[in-house]
Amino acid sequence: MYTITADPGRKLITIALQGMLTPEQVAALYRDEHLAIQRMGCRVGEHLALVDLTGCPLQIQDVASAFQRAMDGPGKARRLALFTGSSLARMQIRRIMRRSDAALFETRAEAEAWLFADDARAAA
Template identity: 40%
Template sequence: MACDVSIELERGRIRADMSGFLSLSDVAAFARDEQEGAREIIRHKGYFDLLVQTPGAKAQGQDVMGAFQQLVVRSPLKARRIAIVAASPLLRMQIRRVLPNDHIKAFETVVEADAWLDDMSLAPQPA
């Protein structure tokens, strides 16, 4: 598995490119990189969004999907919105089943995901 995490400071966005079949250690490495990027973006923007691209990725094991589910719930710094781009219909279905949440959406294309994240009218408002 490969996972590259980068930040787009001006957009308040973390981009993660993932491919292949993930392991629990891959999820842990992603979590570390994502939280490090989140700290930097939050210092400048006060929030962050997450865009995960999964070109060529297949449906993942239950242990990996469970680890991602726990990551969403337990991360100290939480993304305002999470857009996951998955070309595989099976992977999109798995994402929707395991991560059913209004601030997490699965998309077929990066264009759709970016448009959703860029639409500030859909962003959760601070309490």
């Protein structure tokens, strides 16, 4: 399953994934994410996304393919940071992640530092 949290002040969507998912759940996840983005008042490509994969084991190929299609689809974030401590999960994510505006990390702190680096430089 998944949870989605919106932080309108930072234009941030945080998604936490738990357990094994189905392709249908992946589709529902992205529908719910798009609704959360709309509720924040963000335009397409204006928000940031942080994805917590620490509770998400390796997924079957159909699910991995569904994630790949969704990550490349409309409504994607300006920047996407994913994190998990599992080296196997990171290997799977690297295979499906083809976006130049996305990065994968071992910890949440590393993911957030990268995600907000441009904002910190702009404020300096």
